[in-house]
Amino acid sequence: MARGSSAGAVVAALTAAALAVVGYFTYQASAAQDRAEAGASDSGGSGELTEREKEEKERETNLPAFSGAGKRVVYDLDRNRVWLMNPDQEVKRTFRVAPSSVDPEPGTYKVESRAPHVTGSDGVPVENVVRFATSQGTTIGFSAALDGSLPDADQVRQTGGIRERRADGEAMWLFATIGTKVVVVR
Template structure:
């Protein structure tokens, strides 16, 4: 006489397979824990590798001579040829100097005064700017110092576009804003 086959309920099969899978994962985890482990190497990228060439103008050398013929007393000196600005105190000592990005229309060499200051606006290139210090106009354009709100360099203007903004990095724009009160002399040299 044949013996009837013993059938296990489906829940028993599922439970057995689940226990087996958990046991297999536990065994693999123990083996992985005993194997070789990767090690992280801490390296710092060099300043040269992280600096974007358009992130800000060239850094100021510690002693850049104020151009001859730039006047005396408290003033802002802007050199067209050097693309650089100096903030000069009342004793004729330079307080700060920095490189700038000139617009496509430059002021003529001469002496001007800060006429208007504006906290923020949008530049003629569409970039949000702040610390705008106006000192002259040329060919129907206002000429002013400013910095982009995000501190970036200005984009290259489209061919034929005329801009009168003289841009600088954000820390330099903040320093010029604090220095350039209305009536401050601005001397532009070649």
């Protein structure tokens, strides 16, 4: 009986050691994911942004001048970036988008229609569609592909879908109801 107890103790110790190793690697993987989501820099490796990277990020995310006031969506055609602006001039959210092949003209528009799920003008199933303009006979709006893709604009076919990541599309959907102002700038 003593021999069986000692073999059982060895198996238990090995099992505990194996679980500890698996737990350690799981913790490391989780910590790496947390660092990546926090915006770790590829260039420095330390996760810290250099001063130049901070300045570039700030320039990229600064709200364009002369983009209106009040509650609105601001879409910068040159930077492929959107800002959701609260009535008090506070940025609720900003994010990059993949442009459509047909751009709206710079100006002020209003959200004209919305659809929870449709097939985009490029044939891709999309959600959270927020339409605000028509240009060159093509309806222009923000949407998120169900497969999460952010395609390059198709220069052969006229498409009006300005693609967002799904989380950004959800934020746009909740923010930009019918009649919400959309300011397009260059």
